[in-house]
Amino acid sequence: MKTLPAWASEEQLADIARQFGTPVYVYDLASIQARVGAFRGFDEVRFAVKANPNLAVLSSLRQAGVSSDSVSNGEVLKALAAGFEPADIVYTADLLDREAAAAVLEHRLHVNAGSLTMIDQVGELGGFDSITLRINPGFGDGHDDKVTTGGPNSKHGIWHGSLPEARQRARAHGLRVTGLHVHIGSGVREDFVPDTIEAMGRAVDVFSDTVERVSCGGGMSIPYREADREFDVEAVGQAWSDARDRWSEKLGRRIALEAEPGRYLVAQSGVLLTEVCGVNDTRSGNEEGHTFILVDAGFHTLPRPLLYGAYHHLSIMGKSDAATRPQMVAGPLCESADVFTQTKGGVPAPQDLPEVERGDLMVVHDAGAYGAAMASCYNSRPLPAEVAITQDGVAHLVRPALDVRRLIEEERASLPASLSPTALP
16 A cells, blocks of 8 residues: 655644645655755756746755756746746747747747757747757657657657758757757656667767757656556666767767656655545446545646546545545546546546545645646636645645636626626626
8 A cells, every 4th residue: 555655744734734725735845855866867957847837846946956947938937936047947849939939039048949940940039059959769658648759640859860951950040959858758668768879879970060968858757556666767867878978988078968857856745635525426236336535626636647547546544544445536527537546548447445534635646746737727616725845844835726716807807898797697
């Protein structure tokens, strides 16, 4: 049975739920900083802000010496607000929309371009002399097809066969290709490391006169299930470091080695607390029925089970020794897909849970990555609150739950007179 992470205590989590309500995300900043240590073999570590853009998390990572990998104007603003200097921010994307182009130009951000078009866009902005290229090596991997970011079906990265053209385009704009980046998916297997290194080596050959750094990307997963194996970051880092040393020797200059982890740094340092609101049972006279534990969090709070059939271990606080049986867990949304216990395609996947009562607290484990970051206001429900436990063990509200009333008032204020509430029946 998977237990609470070492940083969490039932007493403190219950206190947080009482003080700030549910659903609520809780992050432990000390354990996030400790995760950075696995990347000591890299010259630079850039956090993928999309995994968790909470300002407390970003500030904590900045204090640990991590830089920022941002993929939107909003993430650039978040990184700046968390104290990152523009020189510590790389903008990674496959295109520059208008807001992103303005941010890149204003803050003189280094760009990691994932398409030939984006090379032209950076060149047309003017005033830039270097660029990094994201490579699609022709293959990909990930825990789901939706997060596989390499191969012919992926929109991400410059196709490996187009690198000579990329070199020509960059030169035409006066851009030196100083960085090369490859990221083949989220939840990648270590088996793909040798092929990925080989693909990077071919790219280094194309840009041998200008390349100064290479990045192995991110995609390192964590053990969501008790039987899952921890991703060996140190071994993978050593393989990349050895390859970097070979390339450096061949080129006669030292090439820097970078990584862009997201999930690996924050997933296990976060939980989602949700309150049990009731039970609904479809077993009476039905061999295929289930007991549904109904909670106040849903796919608007944590979309991963809906999107990918992703597994998150669930536990009931105060009942770790109680007898269990297979049960489903579902949220409050007006959607049949609002179920935490499902696999790909919406197939039911009950978890062993004890008998529950209204008011019990459920813990959704390993929720520090792609949880609150992907949450929405579907069904006009508010975004959840976020709480951070600082290094002194004190819990702080670092983002309040979204005030739906305030949003309604802002929307009403924008209505034309003909559509104002006084004109409605």
